[in-house]
Amino acid sequence: MPTGVAMRDAREQLFDAAERVLLRDGPNALTSRAVTTEAGCAKGVLHRHFADFDDFLMELVLDRIGRIDHQAAALRESAGTGTVAGHLADALTVLFGSVALSIIGLITARDELRARLRRARPPGVPVLTEATAMIASYLTAERDLGRIAPDTDVDTLALTLIGTGHLLFAGREGVPPESEAVGRIVNTVVAGVV
CATH class of the missing domain: 1.10.357 (Tetracycline Repressor; domain 2)
Incomplete structure (x- = not known):
């Protein structure tokens, strides 16, 4: 995963990625790894913006x-x-x-x-x-x-x-x-x- 690359509006990008995973694969497939992979970012990006x-x-x-x-x-x-x-x-x-x-x-x-x-x-x-x-x-x-x-x-x-x-x-x-x-x-x- 890329590191050190600034994301514009990371929250919205993560939300959009989660929505795509949710629509494509359903609620059981929605994990932090699936979201960050879909968003094309490191897993730490999600945890920098959200408590868990x-x-x-x-x-x-x-x-x-x-x-x-x-x-x-x-x-x-x-x-x-x-x-x-x-x-x-x-x-x-x-x-x-x-x-x-x-x-x-x-x-x-x-x-x-x-x-x-x-x-x-x-x-x-x-x-x-x-x-x-x-x-x-x-x-x-x-x-x-x-x-x-x-x-x-x-x-x-x-x-x-x-x-x-x-x-x-x-x-x-x-x-x-x-x-x-x-x-x-x-x-x-x-x-x-x-």
């Missing part, structure tokens, strides 16, 4: 959760345009078509990571909790605009959409469901409120 590998994984999860915040802002801004079902189907496809499913698998597979995340953030399953909040926030904006029924329980509807979306996308080994399948499920779930 579980600290690295926790920061990876928190970083990827931050991406949901950006998606949530864009989704809220789309309120009042297009179709509610269309925006929801797109949001689920972007969310579960990303590394999110692999991150959920990683959290499930690593006890110490789960414990650290429980201490560092609100209760719930990381990624799924933030995704549910994203959908609820969007639905609230649409309800405020009168595009969904005023008595809609947006929190329950958001949980339903995230749970259904997770089940639809999970276990497909990199082959996402067809967009028609996502649209059909979203239309069925929101039919009574749009």
